[in-house]
Amino acid sequence: MSVQNVPEKLQAWFAAHPRFVLAFSGGCDSAYLFYAATVCGADFAACYVKSAFQPEFELEDARRLARELGREIDIIELDVLSDEKVRTNPKDRCYFCKQRIFSAICARARALGHELVIDGTNASDDAGDRPGMRALRELRVESPLRSCGISKAEVRALSKEAVLFTWNKPAYACLATRIPAGTPIDGETLEKIERAEAALTRLGFSDFRARIAGGGVRLELTEEDMAHLMERRAEVCAALDTDFDGIALDLRPRIGLKAEMNWTETEKDTI
Secondary structure, eight states: OOGGGSOHHHHHHHHHOOEEEEEOOSSHHHHHHHHHHHHTTOEEEEEEEEOTTSOHHHHHHHHHHHHHTTOOOEEEEOOGGGSHHHHTOOTTHHHHHHHHHHHHHHHHHHHTTOOOEEOOOOTTSOOSSOHHHHHHHHTTOBOHHHHTTOOHHHHHHHHHHTTOGGGGOOOOOOGGGGSOTTSOOOHHHHHHHHHHHHHHHHTTOOSOEEEEETTEEEEEOBHHHHHHHHHTHHHHHHHHTTTOSOEEEOSSOBOOHHHHHTOOHHHHHTO
């Protein structure tokens, strides 16, 4: 591992803020911060919040990256559904959820003797008055990638250079985002969504969403995976029929990772 894969402006940020707790989700952005903080010699702890909103594979990815970097992660178990403001799923549910999650991380940081908490928000993220971003501002969570002007594309390129397996990991929103606002969230529904998405992954799909629609599920797939769905339609139905009354396909293609990265077919085939 070498600091050559860390921009000078980010190295300078770590030099100015040598002690902190990293909110580590296992995703591309926080994974790169985990790497960069490690090679820059920062004194930090990485905290992963385990809740009903995070699928098991995210925790597995977080643990894998920590092992590869020779580090430990601090796992905080949190019952987000115990909060009625989260459970009732209003339009600003993300605000209340982020408040719960980052308040727990801030409390753990204080217990560990750290005053600063950072997250992986990058310069490409819309930092307008989104509910989740408002919660981060209120809790004074710092976002070094954003403050250093490092975009999502740069994070992916730097992660690839550093040989992090997360470099091409698709963006993944929490399971609660699969449930329409105003529809109460319960553990059973979240488990159904996680089972559906795990089954689709096993069947070779990637960068998709399985959203609750009435008593059924609506699949959002990339252009490439729509043809794949027709080839494996019977297997998809068999995997999802147990949990859902109906299975629908959104005919509007999801903009996937290939489009985000503007890959050529050759580049896609090498990953």
